[in-house]
Amino acid sequence: MDKKLVIKPEWCKGCGICVAFCPKKVLGLENGKIAILDGDSCIKCGQCELRCPDYAIYLKEV
DSSP: OOOOEEOOTTTOOOOOOOHOOTTTTOOEEEEEEEEEOGGGGOOOOHHHHOOOTTTOOOEEEE
């Protein structure tokens, strides 16, 4: 199954932990919230989901 990166901006506190752990620099902060800057480069490793203390980002099976 393929997976899709999903963000719940209302849960994001803008800590930037997911940005720091993303090995492909897919994520960034925009207006104090997480944003997908380069979705095509995402390797769906799950580090962002694993590291987010607020469950604001996750991989969803599609």
